[in-house]
Amino acid sequence: MAKVKVGIVGGTGYTGVELLRLLANHPNAEVVAITSRSEAGMPVAEMFPNLRGFYDLAFSEPNPDVLKACDVVFFATPHGVAMSMTPDLVEAGVRVIDLAADFRINDLEVWEDWYGMSHGCPSIMDEVVYGLPEMFREKIKEARVIANPGCYPTAVQLGFQPLLKAGLVDIDHLIADAKSGISGAGRGAKVESLAAETSEGFKAYGINGHRHLPEIVQGLNAMVGGKVNLTFVPHLIPTIRGIEATLYGKLTKNVSQQELQELFENTYCEEPFVDVMPANSQPDTRLVKGSNMCRMAVYRPSGGDIVVVTSVIDNLVKGAAGQAVQNMNIMFDLEENAGLNHVALLP
Amino acid sequence: MAKVKVGIVGGTGYTGVELLRLLANHPNAEVVAITSRSEAGMPVAEMFPNLRGFYDLAFSEPNPDVLKACDVVFFATPHGVAMSMTPDLVEAGVRVIDLAADFRINDLEVWEDWYGMSHGCPSIMDEVVYGLPEMFREKIKEARVIANPGCYPTAVQLGFQPLLKAGLVDIDHLIADAKSGISGAGRGAKVESLAAETSEGFKAYGINGHRHLPEIVQGLNAMVGGKVNLTFVPHLIPTIRGIEATLYGKLTKNVSQQELQELFENTYCEEPFVDVMPANSQPDTRLVKGSNMCRMAVYRPSGGDIVVVTSVIDNLVKGAAGQAVQNMNIMFDLEENAGLNHVALLP
Amino acid sequence: MAKVKVGIVGGTGYTGVELLRLLANHPNAEVVAITSRSEAGMPVAEMFPNLRGFYDLAFSEPNPDVLKACDVVFFATPHGVAMSMTPDLVEAGVRVIDLAADFRINDLEVWEDWYGMSHGCPSIMDEVVYGLPEMFREKIKEARVIANPGCYPTAVQLGFQPLLKAGLVDIDHLIADAKSGISGAGRGAKVESLAAETSEGFKAYGINGHRHLPEIVQGLNAMVGGKVNLTFVPHLIPTIRGIEATLYGKLTKNVSQQELQELFENTYCEEPFVDVMPANSQPDTRLVKGSNMCRMAVYRPSGGDIVVVTSVIDNLVKGAAGQAVQNMNIMFDLEENAGLNHVALLP
Amino acid sequence: MAKVKVGIVGGTGYTGVELLRLLANHPNAEVVAITSRSEAGMPVAEMFPNLRGFYDLAFSEPNPDVLKACDVVFFATPHGVAMSMTPDLVEAGVRVIDLAADFRINDLEVWEDWYGMSHGCPSIMDEVVYGLPEMFREKIKEARVIANPGCYPTAVQLGFQPLLKAGLVDIDHLIADAKSGISGAGRGAKVESLAAETSEGFKAYGINGHRHLPEIVQGLNAMVGGKVNLTFVPHLIPTIRGIEATLYGKLTKNVSQQELQELFENTYCEEPFVDVMPANSQPDTRLVKGSNMCRMAVYRPSGGDIVVVTSVIDNLVKGAAGQAVQNMNIMFDLEENAGLNHVALLP
Known part of the structure; x- marks a missing residue:
């Protein structure tokens, strides 16, 4: 089978180099172009020497014709x-996966409010699919445009999903205390x-408003078919990678620790x-x-009426580039874990 | 004025070396004995070479007569x-400050349950004072035995105190999401x-029960004159020092961000x-x-009904040795900040 | 082709879990047994949860019959x-790769001196091959027993090899200033x-003698067919992984920076x-x-008579488990980079 | 006694905030002005909140009259x-301590070559004193202009000084393998x-030329009254603070480890x-x-002809702001350790 031809726009940042890492060994895809206005001409392996031996490619000026010849950008x-x-690109038949926030918020007034610019293609929003496979796998298969989720939103939505779909918690007082590597x-x-x-420090930030808040709320709203209230407090961890989200909800039904465990296991037993x-x-x-896994656990401390979920991801993998590749795999009917079978690096 | 003669029992751990650091430059106190069965004979500056040039003292076998000649142990x-x-020691007129947990919990059944041993001197509990100056300064002045607070309890109690004393939050659903350096x-x-x-990692632990939970609850109960319910989730930060506590409470009255700010400032305006x-x-x-400060901020995100407080301390200073020295200063009628005027080390 | 059946003795340490990480995705090998007296019965994925989903295997008591049924241990x-x-094991036809130091030093008097025990199988030393493929690839192919090199020795020997084989430096005054993650x-x-x-610190250690010194010297001696004098100073870096070696030699011939560059490139142009x-x-x-690469550079600062080489490896991969897998690949006539094509994790 | 009136020009960088930390508790000096064009009006404690409670001062536009009213700038x-x-300033009777490199290199051709600008006041170089108290204490007492040494140069010069003054090493092949925090x-x-x-990494840099090289060489030349050859390789440590220098020299005389130890102890026994x-x-x-100490040790590994010295400082204290305060203390006839008696923060 021919390999999926991949174009990358941008790619001098951490999600760019992570895409290159993951795609370097992907059995069914190959990067045919990577663009950067500022670095045009620079070999990717010169900017990111961890890629030496894996890529001969250089950054190039964005060229519509080259990108339109790709299967996915x-x-x-x-x-x-x-x-x-x-x-x-869509008109040319290219499928698009956006790792930025351009397509993440359906309500464009909300989007424009948080991102401080007017939206460039409102009409395309109708067909955008939010690329969280654990919520929207079926739609992703056919999607032409994917809004790849943010890092905090991935960890928080996956952690809350079982509780919200089962209607077990007070949706007016959800709390997400989240922490991210630098x-x-x-x-x-x-x-x-x-x-x-940042090293040897730890702090909360963005308490009065973080762009991931409306994205998360949109997702949680979809789970309950209503409107949640969420207090979201992000913190900065002095590590390079990693997001941990500790989630709190007030139980509205008396469910045991064991029932919670079963609920979570049943919800995700088929998820790779x-x-x-x-x-x-x-x-x-x-x-x-370094892996695309989200690992989580659920607790009911002291048998009280607060349920706690802790959820961890690598912000650059499941929180960005890995999830984007997972979406690509689903869109092109590849094995969902193709190119994503890394064992996490421990220690 | 004669210096306060200080004895230290134990002292091969991090709170011990931190006591030695703080007391090395204390203008009104001097360490006359430091004991360690396992390290007897070892100069303290050989075990902790940061102390070279500050101490000639060596660890010694615990000797009751030497300790009884101290003003404080x-x-x-x-x-x-x-x-x-x-x-x-108390009978001999020596005042005692315990940096461990022996005297922290008044209800000895609860203590024995969490610490897994029977208590050795129940009768002394009547006169023990919990050494959090911001709650019990007057009692500390006269105390013969001080239970020096735990690190998490210091950060959490100081952060919740203004809200609880003002009766502003639902005391049945308090949440403390706390993080500590290694x-x-x-x-x-x-x-x-x-x-x-631990480096390059971050996790929650002790969700189903941490020894600091009953200590914190005891303090919060005292603030409200009743019984609170607290969900306490500690996490491990990949730093050496530092505790950050993010506290969540549901407002029971409509107070503005500005009123919250004033409440906090008024509560602590006299506190050094x-x-x-x-x-x-x-x-x-x-x-x-490296400093004895607790710094905090209060927020009401999005104007909702959840109030958020973030509170930071150095776990080895305000969370242990520094608070112990602060207690000593109060007990011996010294300047409260004697020996404790360090500027935090930044960067 | 049948997969190579792998047994691992030990495996509760960092080289053990790293072997498991690398072999989890190896196309031509599978781990059939892993032994640990202390952890017998414990699933490897319970001890090292990064392996969840990759291994059903549990640690077992060492069983000679099981190990003898392996192709390599x-x-x-x-x-x-x-x-x-x-x-x-050798008698039973099993090939052995030792990641510890038992077989690294040919002169058993020297070995016993540094390791403080008497050697258990002197007779086998005749056939042991030192598993540094860049020196001994041909012998490795046929070897029954491999002494897998130490971490510092790998970085230092690879860096010095071009200079020593070309006879360009004073072999009486070699200096290796090396640094290792924790x-x-x-x-x-x-x-x-x-x-x-260890965090927020940096120090030299073992200056008066480190076990890797005789191992390195043995290798350098082999390169020159004589006896070198090496000053080897290891240091501790506050990172988890990584070795960097900065090597100094006094040039005995006048070679330009460009000639040095060509010498190094020619020496290693075929090396994967x-x-x-x-x-x-x-x-x-x-x-x-996370990768098996050794990357290096050569300098002649200010055009003086000192040549400097810097050489970096991941101590757990090229410095231990990765090199062991590379040796296995060579021994079993597999692609030398099978299972070892990881892109280094950056950032 | 009136306090020394201190002005600081610049002060929004790390040496600036470190000066403020050290001077906050100095018994004989007070900061009366701190200037920054870009931050004029900003309270120093708002930019660096670790200073909250210690300074009411704000950054101001540089004002010659204010600075001329200081005792030292x-x-x-x-x-x-x-x-x-x-x-x-000098003409106005103000004494100057420059923590940058403007006055460090006597040979202005060399200076202009390395720093890429022409020198603004060549005539003043005649009276500049290099502010390394362990070499030039007597001259510092009377100096009007101090060139405060660089961080690497402090650690390297102090480590080599005993060997060079005693004429024990080959001055044509000195090696300084140095490492610095970020x-x-x-x-x-x-x-x-x-x-x-930078975290979780380690690398050498500047091998082909670092600005501290000519500064170090100038100092070493002064020690030998001749010309040394030095290979200087700096590395980046993933810590915030700290410099470690591992120094190598070839012994030209047969001195024992014990004689080396005595030489070093005798050289520095009076140094605070x-x-x-x-x-x-x-x-x-x-x-x-966090302390102004330089700690060092000397070794003769394996009794060979290479002597090794390891030397550590805090780059922001003894390597910058602390040494500047030490110089001020000497210039104004204060206790040399006034304001500099910090115990290093451990752990």
Whole structure:
């Protein structure tokens, strides 16, 4: 079978190099073009020497004809780029997976409010599919445009989904206390991302509003067919990779620890990339480093009426590039775990 | 004025070396004895070479006569030691500050349940004072025995205190999502504390029960004059020092962000070691590294009915040795910040 | 083709879990047994949850019959175990790869001196092959017993090899200033390996004698057909993985930077796992994290008479488990990079 | 006694905030002005909240009159600023301590070559004193202009000094393999200083030329009264603070390990900030974190002809701000350790 021809727009950031890592050994896909205006001409393996020996490719100026010859184009760009190029690509029969936020929020007023720009292709939103396979696998198969979920949203939505679909918790007081490694802040040169500013520290940030809040709420709303209230507090962990989300909900029914365990296991037993760990396990971001797995556990501490879920992912894999490849695999009818069978790097 | 003569029992762990660091430059106190059965004869500056040039002292076998000649004895020992030696010391007129948990829980049934041993001196519990100056400063002045608070309990109680004393939150559904650096696990040789097991990782632990839970609940109960329900989830941060607690409460009255800010500022405006930061600040553990400060901020995200408090301390200073020295200063009528005026090490 | 049947003795340490990671996706090998006296009965995926979904295997008591039914047995044990079990296995036709030091030093007096025990099977030393493919690939093909090189020795020998074989440096004054991540100290519970003892620190150690010194010297001697003098100073880096070696030699001939570059490139141009980077590159341990590559660069600073080589590996991969798998691939006539095509995890 | 009135030019970088930390508790000095064009008006405690409670001061526009009213002005600025302002200040009777490199190199041709600009006040170089107290204490007392040494140069010069002054090593083949924490790269927003680019990595850099090379060579030349050849290879450690230098020299005389130990101890026995550790010690950067100490040890491995010295400092203290304060103390006839008696933060 011919390999899926992949184009990548952008690719000088961490999601870009992670896409290149994952696709380097993908059995059914090959990267045929990667674009960057600022780095055109630079071999990818010179910018990212971990790729030496895997790629001869160089960054190139974005060329519509080259991209239109691809089967799928990933956007690993700042917000605003994908929406300007997607309509032409879709018309040319290319499928699009956007790793930025351009297509994540259906309500464009909300989107414009949080992202501070007007949306470039409102009409395409009707056919956009939110690329969380554990919610929308069937739609993803046929989708032409995928909004690849954000990193926090992936960890939080997967953790809440069993509880919300089963109607077990008070949807007016959901709490997500989430933590992310520093690679989530990207490869941009910012003082607050310096090693000397982040190592040996830990803080909450964005308490009064983080762009992932409306994305998460949209997903949770879909699970309950209504409107949830969520308090979302992100924190910065002094690690490179990893997201941990500790989720709190007030139980509205009396379910035992064992019933909760069974609910979670039943929800995800067919999922290749969600691992419900045994009762009393401690999901740790180091258990998913470099892999596409989401691992989680559910607790009812002291038998009280608060249910706790902890959920971990690698923000660059299941939280970005890995999930994008998983979506590609589903769209092109490949094995869902093709190119994604990495064992997490431990220690 | 004669210096306060200090004895330290134990002292080969992290709270011990931190006591030595803080007391090395204390203007009104001097360490006259430090005991360790296992390290008797070893100079403290050989075991902890950061102390070279500051101490000629060596660890010695515990000698009751030497300790009874002190003005104050700090216990930096495993649980169970202080309770066996304290009655004799108190009788000899020595004041005792226990940095372990022997005297922290008033209800000894609860204590024995969580610590798995029977208590060695129940009768002394009547006069024990819980050494959180921001709650019990007046009692500390006269106390003969101080239970120095745990690290998580310090950060959590200080953060909740203004809300609970003002009666603003639902006390049946308090949530404390807390995070600690690895030094909180002590200097014992344990696989789970190895650098290769903890760096580049992040996880929750002790969700089904942590020894600091009953200690915190006891303190919160005292604030409300009733019984609270608290969900307490500790996490491990890959840093050496630092505790951050993100606290969630459901507001029972409609108070504005500004009113919350004023409440917190008024509560702590006289406190030398609690810093209420301005609205929208981000308390970070790096802002208190090596210092006795607790810094905090209060938020009402999106104007909803959940109030969020973030509170940071250095677990070895305000969460252990620094608070112990603060208690000593209060007990001996010294300047409360004597020996404790360190600027946090940043970066 | 039938898969190579692999047994692993030991396997509760970091080289053990790394072997399991690499072999989980090996196309031509499968782990059929893994032994541990202390953990017999424990599923490997329970001890190392990163393996959940990859292995159903549990640790078992060492059983000679099971091991003798393997094609190859890896020893990931403390020093002294492999030499007691290898003769029987070899007699049974099983090939042995020892990741410990039992077979690394040909001169058994030297070995016994450094390792403090008497050697258990001197007679087998005649046929042992030192498993550094870049020196001994042909012998490895036929070997029945492989001494898998130490981590420091791999980085240092590969870096010095081109210079020594070309006779370009003063062999009486070689210097290797080497640095290793903390996983090199193993998974044993030791105070000096705690996160709170190693993060935010950096030190030299073992200056007066490290067990890898005689191993390295033996290899360098072989390159020159004589006797070298080497000053070897190891240091501890506060990372989990990675070895960097900065090597210094005094040039005995006037060779230009460009000639040095060509010498290195020519030496290793056929090697799948040695990457000579372009002049002025900066080999970084993060460029090999999780991969079997050794990357290096050569410099002649200021045009003086000192040549500098920097060489980086992942100590658990090319410095241990990865090199062991590479040796297995060579021994069983598989593709040399089978199961070893990982792109280094960056960032 | 009136306090020394201190002005700081620059101060938004790491040496600036470190000066503020050290001077906050200095018994004989007070900061009366701190300037920053870009941050004028910003309270220092708002930019660096670890200073909350210690300073009411705000950054101000540089004002010559204010600075001329100071007793001493520290320059914590990029290279090039101090040389433009120093002549006026000196003429006004203000003493100047430059923490940048403007005055470090006596040979201005060399300086201009390495720093890429022409020098602004050549005439003042005649009276500049290089502020390494262990070499030039007497001159520092009377100096009007101090060139505060670089961080690497401090660690390397202090380590080599005893050997060079005693004429024990081959001065044509000195090697300094040095390592620095990331704060040495400053607080500028640069991709290569991001946490995601540096943590879990280790690399050499600047092998073909680092600006500290000519500064070190100048100092070593002064020690021998001749010309040395030095190979200097800096490396980046994934810590915030700390420099470790491992120094190698070829012995030209047969001196025993014990004689070397005595030489080092005798050289520095009167120095308040150099600690020669006992034989076989392991100087670790964590033993000097936050303190002005330089700790070192000397070895003669295997009794060979190579002598090894390891030397550690905190790059922001003894390698920058602490040494600057030490110089101020000497210049103003204060206790040399005034404000500098910090115990290193361990763990």
